[in-house]
Amino acid sequence: MKTKILGVVAAVALLGYFAAVSPGFSVEYSIIDLGTLPGAPDSFGYGINNSGQVAGYSYVNNIATAAVWNSTTPTALGMLPGGATSSAQGINNSGQVVGATGLPNNNFVATVWNGTTPTALGMLPGTNYSVGSAINASGQVAGYN
Numbered sequence: 001m002k003t004k005i006l007g008v009v010a011a012v013a014l015l016g017y018f019a020a021v022s023p024g025f026s027v028e029y030s031i032i033d034l035g036t037l038p039g040a041p042d043s044f045g046y047g048i049n050n051s052g053q054v055a056g057y058s059y060v061n062n063i064a065t066a067a068v069w070n071s072t073t074p075t076a077l078g079m080l081p082g083g084a085t086s087s088a089q090g091i092n093n094s095g096q097v098v099g100a101t102g103l104p105n106n107n108f109v110a111t112v113w114n115g116t117t118p119t120a121l122g123m124l125p126g127t128n129y130s131v132g133s134a135i136n137a138s139g140q141v142a143g144y145n
Contacts, residue, residue: 034069037076043067047090047097047134055088055097066099066113077113080120086111089143090134098132098141110143 036043036058043058054069058076066077066086077097079086085102100108101118110121110132123130124145132143 032072035072035074037065037067037074040065043074044087045069046088046099049091049093049095051093051095053091053095055091055099057087057099064102066097066101066111068095068097068113075116077116078118080109080111080118083118086118088113089132092135092137092139094137094139096135096139098135098143100129100131110141110145112139112141 034043034045034054037060040058040060043056045054045056047055052071056067057064058067058074059065060076064085064087066079066088067074068077068088068091077086077088080101082103083101084104086099088097088099090098097113099111101111102108108129108131109123110130111118112121112132112135121130121132121141127145130143130145132141134142
């Protein structure tokens with residue numbers, strides 16, 4: 001774990017060094033308030049695709065609900081039948097979203113949304129949770145359990 005953290009710190013430090021000493025190298029960022037789902041006090045964005053669609057979640061009535069933002073317009077993605085919560089982690093350029101649905105027994109199951117239709121990806125044998133964190137153009141999902 002320390003190696004990964006040190007690697008990230010070193011990469012950020014080198015990027016900062018090259019940005020400071022390289023003429024013509026500039027990075028501009030802007031912050032955009034995506035808003036929330038109706039009635040939600042806050043929202044969290046975790047993934048973005050080349051079209052600027054953002055995947056994340058927003059709390060509705062104190063329940064985390066997966067959402068995707070097109071510009072500043074959020075759409076609730078819902079959750080698997082019987083789910084208690086959901087969150088989105090990644091989105092590909094086709095708009096497929098990946099994340100997880102929280103179950104009433106406090107386990108999570110990796111979930112892919114095509115539009116607002118969720119599909120469970122299942123869990124590896126011997127585990128009690130799974131989370132999808134990234135999805136590529138072919139619909140292949142990376143995640144953890």
